[in-house]
Amino acid sequence: MNSRARNFLRLLLVCIVLLVVQYLTTIDVPNHLDSLIPPFKNLKSSVVDDGRRMHRLTVDNGPTGRPPGAVDREPADYEDTSTEENKEHEKDIPPFLGIPNSLFRSPYHRYWETNCSGLFQNDDAVIKATNVMIKAARVDGKVPMPSDESFFRHTQNCTAFRRTRNYPERPNSKEEEDYPLAYIIATHKEVAQVERLLRVIYQPQNIYCVHPDKKSPPDYQRAIIGLVSCFDNVFIPSEVESVVYAGYTRLKADINCMSDLLEKPVRWRYVMNLCGQDFPLKTNLEIIRQLKAFKGHNDINGIIPPSYIIGRTKHHFIVREDGKLVSTSERKTPAPHNFTIYFGNAYLAATRAYVSYVVNDQRAIDLLEWSKDTWSPDEHYWVTVQRYPGVPGGYPNATWDSLARFIKWGDIHEYPKCIGKNVRAVCVFGVGYLQHLVRLPHLFGNKFHYDFDPVTLQCMEEMLEYRQRYPGSIHQFLSEFPNTTLIWQNHTAYLGD
Numbered sequence: 001m002n003s004r005a006r007n008f009l010r011l012l013l014v015c016i017v018l019l020v021v022q023y024l025t026t027i028d029v030p031n032h033l034d035s036l037i038p039p040f041k042n043l044k045s046s047v048v049d050d051g052r053r054m055h056r057l058t059v060d061n062g063p064t065g066r067p068p069g070a071v072d073r074e075p076a077d078y079e080d081t082s083t084e085e086n087k088e089h090e091k092d093i094p095p096f097l098g099i100p101n102s103l104f105r106s107p108y109h110r111y112w113e114t115n116c117s118g119l120f121q122n123d124d125a126v127i128k129a130t131n132v133m134i135k136a137a138r139v140d141g142k143v144p145m146p147s148d149e150s151f152f153r154h155t156q157n158c159t160a161f162r163r164t165r166n167y168p169e170r171p172n173s174k175e176e177e178d179y180p181l182a183y184i185i186a187t188h189k190e191v192a193q194v195e196r197l198l199r200v201i202y203q204p205q206n207i208y209c210v211h212p213d214k215k216s217p218p219d220y221q222r223a224i225i226g227l228v229s230c231f232d233n234v235f236i237p238s239e240v241e242s243v244v245y246a247g248y249t250r251l252k253a254d255i256n257c258m259s260d261l262l263e264k265p266v267r268w269r270y271v272m273n274l275c276g277q278d279f280p281l282k283t284n285l286e287i288i289r290q291l292k293a294f295k296g297h298n299d300i301n302g303i304i305p306p307s308y309i310i311g312r313t314k315h316h317f318i319v320r321e322d323g324k325l326v327s328t329s330e331r332k333t334p335a336p337h338n339f340t341i342y343f344g345n346a347y348l349a350a351t352r353a354y355v356s357y358v359v360n361d362q363r364a365i366d367l368l369e370w371s372k373d374t375w376s377p378d379e380h381y382w383v384t385v386q387r388y389p390g391v392p393g394g395y396p397n398a399t400w401d402s403l404a405r406f407i408k409w410g411d412i413h414e415y416p417k418c419i420g421k422n423v424r425a426v427c428v429f430g431v432g433y434l435q436h437l438v439r440l441p442h443l444f445g446n447k448f449h450y451d452f453d454p455v456t457l458q459c460m461e462e463m464l465e466y467r468q469r470y471p472g473s474i475h476q477f478l479s480e481f482p483n484t485t486l487i488w489q490n491h492t493a494y495l496g497d
């Protein structure tokens with residue numbers, strides 16, 4: 001082998017190592033932190049079977065257990081005059097043909113001329129033509145989107161902003177009015193996408209805590225302040241964290257929001273934590289119906305940690321001067337109060353009673369304190385509390401199943417393969433994936449990138465608008481909804497005092 005070939009091989013090896021590192025850093029973080037190497041002792045095995053991707057590992061038998069301000073518009077083509085109840089009868093529901101006068105159309109977000117109906121039906125010609133259109137719009141690989149600065153200006157006249165964006169000012173139905181929800185949205189960039197997410201999940205009876213990363217630039221912070229200032233039921237938590245990748249502050253951001261949410265007058269039933277790149281796959285009413293089917297349980301998944309995950313809570317981790325979290329050789333004491341440490345998802349749907357436990361119970365507080373110097377505590381904390389005896393909404397069996405979030409990991413073959421692009425082993429959905437998104441049982445999907453494929457967002461908005469008009473229409477896509485075949489179905493939830 002000559003030296004050129006050897007150099008080539010060396011380069012190849014370096015590339016492979018870099019790819020592995022990319023693959024492992026999968027959490028939503030500011031780009032400048034993306035390159036962090038997780039301190040796994042055994043890099044190789046974690047690539048093969050990182051627990052987050054072991055989607056099907058189930059039981060482990062571990063312990064315990066119309067808004068007044070809205071623009072006047074012609075009734076959309078699909079609007080029928082039948083009563084609310086009749087709308088639920090599927091035979092009366094017209095097929096989804098796209099929403100020509102969508103409430104989501106707005107001067108703030110470019111409207112793309114496409115056939116959403118064709119996209120949802122996997123019409124090849126429509127998908128190809130749409131992709132050509134998106135590709136042509138990209139500048140340096142990205143579709144231009146409204147800047148934080150321009151969004152801030154829009155929010156300077158809240159009346160005009162809310163009216164132009166058709167933010168609803170009344171609940172859609174009695175059922176929804178009677179079942180308020182709380183949301184936490186952890187964000188660090190691109191307020192235009194955050195606003196789009198907020199708009200699509202916004203209901204006046206709900207409450208929203210938007211957490212901007214303290215490290216984000218001033219234009220971003222200003223835009224977020226501008227946005228939340230336009231609503232009584234959207235707020236920034238009283239304590240804002242500088243979010244360190246895989247660090248405690250990511251978890252603390254959610255807990256800061258939870259603590260404030262409990263103090264608000266809204267009697268919300270469940271809380272869901274989102275990030276800026278999530279998007280709903282269900283309407284507000286559909287989400288409520290699925291949550292009701294949980295029968296007082298939390299949707300918090302997790303399993304007994306695989307061996308290579310245990311190191312995350314075995315050693316004392318510190319945040320280095322450069323802002324990276326690194327392991328030390330100092331061993332940690334066992335978790336307080338006999339907590340068994342589980343390993344799960346950072347995303348949840350949890351009852352108010354569970355949140356109250358997390359915020360107020362000394363054991364939960366002690367576990368949080370103990371978790372401060374661990375790797376990615378947002379992936380062990382929720383499930384560890386969830387499975388502690390006597391915790392409201394908990395259930396004894398460990399499962400990797402969850403409806404809170406659909407994430408298409410590169411190596412989970414249970415779901416159709418990525419159509420879009422892969423970023424750190426996670427699929428960023430493109431219009432070709434809409435056919436699948438509309439048929440999933442999950443409440444939210446991750447990831448969506450406005451600057452990669454804004455048409456996916458636009459078509460999801462139109463689909464959700466259609467499904468909101470016709471509450472029974474979801475059954476065209478999901479025969480069984482809400483999902484009742486969950487592992488905790490036969491368990492009776494402890495609802496709290």
Ligand SMILES: *[C@@H]1O[C@H](CO)[C@@H](O)[C@H](O)[C@H]1NC(C)=O
Pocket residue numbers: 115117118119121123126
């Ligand atoms: C959109 O696509 C669907 C499915 O291919 C097709 O039936 C429909 O006619 C198309 N609509 C328009 C307006 O082109």
Ligand SMILES: *[C@@H]1O[C@H](CO)[C@@H](O)[C@H](O)[C@H]1NC(C)=O
Pocket residue numbers: 157158159160
């Ligand atoms: C805000 O917008 C509304 C509606 O467009 C308009 O009537 C009002 O005069 C504006 N207020 C200010 C202060 O510009």
Ligand SMILES: *[C@@H]1O[C@H](CO)[C@@H](O)[C@H](O)[C@H]1NC(C)=O
Pocket residue numbers: 336337338
């Ligand atoms: C932990 O569990 C052991 C045995 O089950 C028990 O003796 C001990 O009191 C428990 N400790 C705490 C702090 O609950």
Ligand SMILES: *[C@@H]1O[C@H](CO)[C@@H](O)[C@H](O)[C@H]1NC(C)=O
Pocket residue numbers: 059061062396397487
């Ligand atoms: C859940 O765990 C309990 C206690 O370990 C066990 O008896 C039960 O069979 C499990 N349920 C399921 C559905 O696996």
Ligand SMILES: *[C@@H]1O[C@H](CO)[C@@H](O)[C@H](O)[C@H]1NC(C)=O
Pocket residue numbers: 401402403441480483484485486
């Ligand atoms: C219901 O949810 C469980 C858990 O995620 C999943 O395994 C099952 O396929 C879902 N069933 C339906 C009909 O969506």
Ligand SMILES: *[C@@H]1O[C@H](CO)[C@@H](O)[C@H](O)[C@H]1NC(C)=O
Pocket residue numbers: 485486487488489490
């Ligand atoms: C719940 O109980 C029913 C009736 O006994 C049974 O058919 C079903 O399989 C159980 N579901 C689970 C998830 O254990």
